[in-house]
Amino acid sequence: MKIAVNLDRLSSELEDLASFSDAPPSEEGTAVTRVVFTSTDLEARTFLETLAEKAGLRIRRDAVGNIFFRWEGSDPSLAPIGTGSHTDAIPHAGMYDGTVGVLGGLEAIRALKEAGFQPKRSIELLMFTSEEPTRFGIGCLGSRLLSGTLSPEKADALIDKHERTLEEVRTAAGFSGGLDTVKLPAGYYHHWLELHIEQGPLLEREGLPIGIVTAIAAPASYKFYLEGFGGHAGALLMPERKDALCAAAELILSVERNTLATGAIDTVGTVGTAQIHPGAVNSVPSRVTLELDLRDIDPARRESVIEAVRRDIAAIQAKRGVTVREELVNADPPATSDATIVAALEEVCRDAKILYKKMVSRAYHDSLFMARISPIAMIFIPCRNGVSHRPDEYASPEAIGTGVSVLAAAMARLAAQ
Amino acid sequence: MKIAVNLDRLSSELEDLASFSDAPPSEEGTAVTRVVFTSTDLEARTFLETLAEKAGLRIRRDAVGNIFFRWEGSDPSLAPIGTGSHTDAIPHAGMYDGTVGVLGGLEAIRALKEAGFQPKRSIELLMFTSEEPTRFGIGCLGSRLLSGTLSPEKADALIDKHERTLEEVRTAAGFSGGLDTVKLPAGYYHHWLELHIEQGPLLEREGLPIGIVTAIAAPASYKFYLEGFGGHAGALLMPERKDALCAAAELILSVERNTLATGAIDTVGTVGTAQIHPGAVNSVPSRVTLELDLRDIDPARRESVIEAVRRDIAAIQAKRGVTVREELVNADPPATSDATIVAALEEVCRDAKILYKKMVSRAYHDSLFMARISPIAMIFIPCRNGVSHRPDEYASPEAIGTGVSVLAAAMARLAAQ
Incomplete structure (x- = not known):
């Protein structure tokens, strides 16, 4: 044929x-x-x-x-x-x-x-x-x-x-x-x-x-809800800030660092979205939501990345007084x-x-x-x-x-x- | 009266x-x-x-x-x-x-x-x-x-x-x-x-x-346009990435660090907004726009912060292959x-x-x-x-x-x- x-x-x-x-x-x-x-x-x-x-x-x-x-x-x-x-x-x-x-x-x-x-x-x-x-x-x-x-x-x-x-x-x-x-x-x-x-x-x-x-x-995706303390960008002094976007920046870099740290080409981690509240040039961000996409052919290695990110999140929360709530959207084998x-x-x-x-x-x-x-x-x-x-x-x-x-x-x- | x-x-x-x-x-x-x-x-x-x-x-x-x-x-x-x-x-x-x-x-x-x-x-x-x-x-x-x-x-x-x-x-x-x-x-x-x-x-x-x-x-505000390289969050491997959001995260933290570094309570710097393209959980961010609000009662000290941020931007660009364009929105005495x-x-x-x-x-x-x-x-x-x-x-x-x-x-x- x-x-x-x-x-x-x-x-x-x-x-x-x-x-x-x-x-x-x-x-x-x-x-x-x-x-x-x-x-x-x-x-x-x-x-x-x-x-x-x-x-x-x-x-x-x-x-x-x-x-x-x-x-x-x-x-x-x-x-x-x-x-x-x-x-x-x-x-x-x-x-x-x-x-x-x-x-x-x-x-x-x-x-x-x-x-x-x-x-x-x-x-x-x-x-x-x-x-x-x-x-x-x-x-x-x-x-x-x-x-x-x-x-x-x-x-x-x-x-x-x-x-x-x-x-x-x-x-x-x-x-x-x-x-x-x-x-x-x-x-x-x-x-x-x-x-x-x-x-x-x-x-x-x-x-x-x-x-x-x-x-x-195996893909997994997560949402992270960061909550800090907002205020006027001119009047809220630096030592008093709990800037949710600065905390989010550290979380984004933690994902990148810990993904690279597996040393495996098959591990990929991406923060693809960030929603910022209130989202004005002259307002300190009080809330940020991030979405993370994490994949590996080895589910245990994928899990090790999110665990390392969680350890960084604990440090970010302690240092910045910003709370971070994690939501598992899906994690598939x-x-x-x-x-x-x-x-x-x-x-x-x-x-x-x-x-x-x-x-x-x-x-x-x-x-x-x-x-x-x-x-x-x-x-x-x-x-x-x-x-x-x-x-x-x-x-x-x-x-x-x-x-x-x-x-x-x-x-x-x-x-x- | x-x-x-x-x-x-x-x-x-x-x-x-x-x-x-x-x-x-x-x-x-x-x-x-x-x-x-x-x-x-x-x-x-x-x-x-x-x-x-x-x-x-x-x-x-x-x-x-x-x-x-x-x-x-x-x-x-x-x-x-x-x-x-x-x-x-x-x-x-x-x-x-x-x-x-x-x-x-x-x-x-x-x-x-x-x-x-x-x-x-x-x-x-x-x-x-x-x-x-x-x-x-x-x-x-x-x-x-x-x-x-x-x-x-x-x-x-x-x-x-x-x-x-x-x-x-x-x-x-x-x-x-x-x-x-x-x-x-x-x-x-x-x-x-x-x-x-x-x-x-x-x-x-x-x-x-x-x-x-x-x-x-004295307030000043700037826009930063970051341009990297997008792609599928599963398939674009980590060593090949030019993730505009990771570069933006470093810029956000640079603003915070350099603002604090003046040691003056009157210096405040805030990144209040971030627009991400394409903005999907499973897409590597190719473009990010940030807005920065920077203030001081001393215009020269304010200028020293933006200059330090610019030095960090040069390093970010060199390290990540992400280009960053700066736009001055206003700078008032x-x-x-x-x-x-x-x-x-x-x-x-x-x-x-x-x-x-x-x-x-x-x-x-x-x-x-x-x-x-x-x-x-x-x-x-x-x-x-x-x-x-x-x-x-x-x-x-x-x-x-x-x-x-x-x-x-x-x-x-x-x-x-």
């Missing part, structure tokens, strides 16, 4: 999808902002559904807005092969993160259909709701619910910055019904595969077109890829004479949660300079095409058994 | 004025947000004009929205005695900053009228536009224009965060005409007096009801009070057996700029815990009453000559 990926079609669809965006134009590239359940996100979903209908796929939407696109196999009683990713985007992001796995998954299915392939197992393309944590502060909302990692009650009570609950927001967006209906049974997918840009520099640096992901790093799927991917690459390497995913993905209910693996393709979450994020049509062809061939192999 | 301040009337008017606010309710006290030329600010102005009309004062509004309330003297050809302050408030501020000088000034005039006093010189109450820098990034907008410290062209070109110019905003608020008509001639006021809460702890700590201000500290007015205030206090101390104002005020065109002095009253710019800012009715009676007696003395 000769599988031909239509790169023009796929590239043009990626461009069209990128046009659903709330980002102002950027000189750095195609800027995309697409936050879950905004009108922009809903329009992008409609665009995707139209394409999938044209490809003859059956559509199912669940109560949190995950969308399933199904190509029925010759034996519908067998557990399907799944693939997919997300289409939401953080503010000022790029056009390839997630979208390559969704539109690329669709293209893989179309290429298999056009090659005359008839799967024995059904093949399902899945678009996950809110992989990005932008709106509700927690990533992989859709896949956490699908895998039973997040309770329906906790999920519905999540609030956005306008104090609207997930329940309100999803209902307004047209996704109603109880979240308890979202969870999939264990073994729902016989095998699960996700195609994604690497979001790191390794494949490009080594000149390799494909990465086969053997493990996904790492996932390991399934040996059968990894072997299938290796065979596909060897047969097609495509160079590849086995590697770890330092970014986390919906597949991290899908691993709790199904065997998983991921396919990485290189992206320019390893850059992601920015307008200059870029993957070439050729790189995407190679990824889609490997995905299609692997799905064909797995769906035939 | 027996001057009787009506404390019930004044307290009730302060409460009424505080009700014009965009701040959500606070458990800490009466929270006030009143940003220049919002509908809330305009309603507060109307409230004030209604009170002044009832007191028989003549009203004049200039092109930037400064409002003059005049009590004509028996010799209108003489330069008037001026008093006043501001009614705008930064977000989540309190109800006494500025307002005590405006409504207290009005009460002083009413008390003099009710005592049967007839001034030889006219007495003018002035409400300044935008003492706070919240909207246009520069404080004392009204008094800078009145004193010719800011050019009309530069002022009209100032923009708010919605990219609206001062010219657009003031015109929409009903204040039209050229800003070149705002400047007052030198010597316009024979003497100028401003009543204000101390915004510091000294009077309360020493149990003194009155501070006579002999000098106002200090002002010294007029000996005649200070003497008059001292006599008034001694005659009334009111304890006082001479002191420096570390906060700056419109009087700093009025000093460029007229002899000035200020009257301070204690405020609880020295707190200002917060909802729990508080001055007791008794403290306010003492301040108003000293202001009234001093104006009577100065307006009679």
Whole structure:
């Protein structure tokens, strides 16, 4: 069977999808902002559904807005092969993160259909709701619910910055019904595969077109609420200050220092946001909220970093009289890829004479949660300079095409058994 | 002449004025947000004009929205005695900053009228536009224009965060005409007096009801634009990072360290705001903007702090590969009070057996700029815990009453000559 990926079609669809965006134009590239359940996100979903209908796929939407696109196999009683990713985007992001796995998954299915392939197992393309944590502060909302990692009650009570609950927001967006209906049974997918840009520099640096992901790093995120003592910037004298922003600055540097101190390249720690109260040039900051993202492939090492940060926080509190409250947003264990799927991917690459390497995913993905209910693996393709979450994020049509062809061939192999 | 301040009337008017606010309710006290030329600010102005009309004062509004309330003297050809302050408030501020000088000034005039006093010189109450820098990034907008410290062209070109110019905003608020008509001639006021809460702890700590201000500290403000390199918080490895927020943290701590290093209690430095781009928990910050407020009664010592910060910035840039651009927003010289007015205030206090101390104002005020065109002095009253710019800012009715009676007696003395 000769599988031909239509790169023009796929590239043009990626461009069209990128046009659903709330980002102002950027000189750095195609800027995309697409936050879950905004009108922009809903329009992008409609665009995707139209394409999938044209490809003859059956559509199912669940109560949190995950969308399933199904190509029925010759034996519908067998557990399907799944693939997919997300289409939401953080503010000022790029056009390839997630979208390559969704539109690329669709293209893989179309290429298999056009090659005359008839799967024995059904093949399902899945678009996950809110992989990005932008709106509700927690990533992989859709896949956490699908895998039973997040309770329906906790999920519905999540609030956005306008104090609207997930329940309100999803209902307004047209996704109603109880979240308890979202969870999939264990073994729902016989095998699960996700195609994604690497979001790191390794494949490009080594000149390799494909990465086969053997493990996904364990992410954790925390909020820190600092409370000091505010006042007039002219009149509150230096010795009397309990400046919450100065304390926050020490905490930010503590995170950096302790992350570097593990000596492991796989440990990454980032303070990505800081909200300052009252936030006026002539007012001493009385309250600051920081958000920390901490990841490692080794959960114990990740824990050692947060413990070292906590020791620094104790010292900061004692020294400055600023109180710091820590809130764990989420801390997930790492996932390991399934040996059968990894072997299938290796065979596909060897047969097609495509160079590849086995590697770890330092970014986390919906597949991290899908691993709790199904065997998983991921396919990485290189992206320019390893850059992601920015307008200059870029993957070439050729790189995407190679990824889609490997995905299609692997799905064909797995769906035939 | 027996001057009787009506404390019930004044307290009730302060409460009424505080009700014009965009701040959500606070458990800490009466929270006030009143940003220049919002509908809330305009309603507060109307409230004030209604009170002044009832007191028989003549009203004049200039092109930037400064409002003059005049009590004509028996010799209108003489330069008037001026008093006043501001009614705008930064977000989540309190109800006494500025307002005590405006409504207290009005009460002083009413008390003099009710005592049967007839001034030889006219007495003018002035409400300044935008003492706070919240909207246009520069404080004392009204008094800078009145004193010719800011050019009309530069002022009209100032923009708010919605990219609206001062010219657009003031015109929409009903204040039209050229800003070149705002400047007052030198010597316009024979003497100028401003009543204000101390915004510091000294009077309360020493149990003194009155501070006579002999000098106002020199304020400067700067913006720092930091530019690093963003990316995905999971995939951008630590050794490759140029995190703009980590660089900003070092800059914030440099400001604190170098301000403390002067060893002078009169040096204060504050980073009050930080804007982070893109501002997502899972994105490495690529750009940060900080605002710095730096003050001293000694301009050379203030300059030595910013120079030390600049040396640290050079080191931060070299170490981190993050670029830092500095922008001077304003740097003003200090002002010294007029000996005649200070003497008059001292006599008034001694005659009334009111304890006082001479002191420096570390906060700056419109009087700093009025000093460029007229002899000035200020009257301070204690405020609880020295707190200002917060909802729990508080001055007791008794403290306010003492301040108003000293202001009234001093104006009577100065307006009679």
